[in-house]
Amino acid sequence: MxxxxxxxxxxxxxxxxxxxxxxxxxxxxxxxxxxxxxxxxxxxxxxxxxxxxxxxxxxxxxxxVAEPFRIPSSSMMPSLLIGDFILVNKFAYGLRLPITNTKILEIGEPQRGDVVVFRPPHQPDQDWIKRVVGLPGDTVAYRDNVVYLNGKPLSYRPLGRYVGKGRGADMTGAMLLEEGLPGRPHPVLERDDVPFFIQGEGEWTVPPGHYFVMGDNRDNSEDSRFWQAHFLPESNLRGKAFLIWMNFDRSTGGIGIDFSRIGSGIP
The missing domain is CATH 1.10.287 (Helix Hairpins)
Incomplete structure (x- = not known):
């Protein structure tokens, strides 16, 4: 874009x-x-x-004010589906100039659990979307499908098996869990049928001016766990995702519009 x-x-x-x-x-x-x-x-x-x-x-x-984006991948399932069209609050984290993304006015900062649009350090010409898990100064670890925040494991509440549709149907059967991120519990997906999948385990301390971001689809997300630099610079933020205004996925059949998702908030 x-x-x-x-x-x-x-x-x-x-x-x-x-x-x-x-x-x-x-x-x-x-x-x-x-x-x-x-x-x-x-x-x-x-x-x-x-x-x-x-x-x-x-x-x-x-x-x-607000910019529309389209979700092209499954990395944020089940919160965001392939084909979702979302609106992004462009002033939530400060006013920035177009093209250069230079901040000209301080307004706010990302909070844990915010779903953010950004330009990844290794793909500066692309717009990606993930969830903020670690703030500056936090220590984030990921082991055995569990996120540890400053040495404490997050809680996980089973919600059953996920049933996907459209281009996300390949995630059918994944474990649907509610992850207890402080202040922002949200659903995540985990695969337990791929025993040798590399999960991106490790431990990282977030430096000042950076964030640690992860996708809700934990086994199908290229996020901070896998980046060479691991952290998202604050200067690469584009805004905060807050609303689904349309979903269009032709692979679901019919006209391809899921009216039930129109106007939905983002958990």
Whole structure:
């Protein structure tokens, strides 16, 4: 989506500049040449005047208020499904400039359990989504499918077996659990039918200005456990996911829209 952001900024700047230059210099000259007759406005100026307010409004809303994203993978199942369209709060963690993502105003910081959109350190041109598990200064460990936070294991409440659908049907039969992350219990999936699966076990201490993030689909998520750097820099945050506004998955049959997910919050 970065190409769209660059194109939006460029089009907004070009149309705004054309409109401004015309108002400051060329419109008056046309009026003087025309006298009592109305001289037709150049096509470029006409289009710029029409599109600039729309482009500027979209840019402001998308950059500083809320931005739509689409979930392309199963790493956040069962909380988010393949085909979910979500809205991301762009000012939850501070106002940032488009393209560069430079923070210009401090507002808030991520909390444990927040579902965040970010640009991973090793894939800076992509937008990923995971859940914040470790804050700066925390020690996070993962052993035998259990998350340990500052030396204490999180609680897990069995919720039965998961039944997937659409492109997430391959997760049918996985264990559905509620993970007791302090302040934000949420569902997670674990596979117990793949005994030799590498689970990304280890222990990590989160440095200042960084976060430890994990996917809710624990055996199918490329997250902090597997990154070479392990931690997400605060500067790579894009916003906080807060709403599912649409789900579209053609593999489910019919029109492919799951109306039951429209308007759902994100646990």
């Amino acid at each position: 970065r190409w769209f952001e660059i194109a939006l900024v460029a089009l907004t700047a070009v149309t705004g500049l054309v409109w401004l230059l015309d108002r400051l210099f060329f419109a008056r000259r046309r009026a003087e040449r025309a006298g009592l007759l109305e001289e037709k406005e150049p096509v470029l100026v006409d289009y710029s005047r029409a599109f600039f307010p729309v482009l500027a409004a979209v840019l402001v809303l998308r950059s500083f």
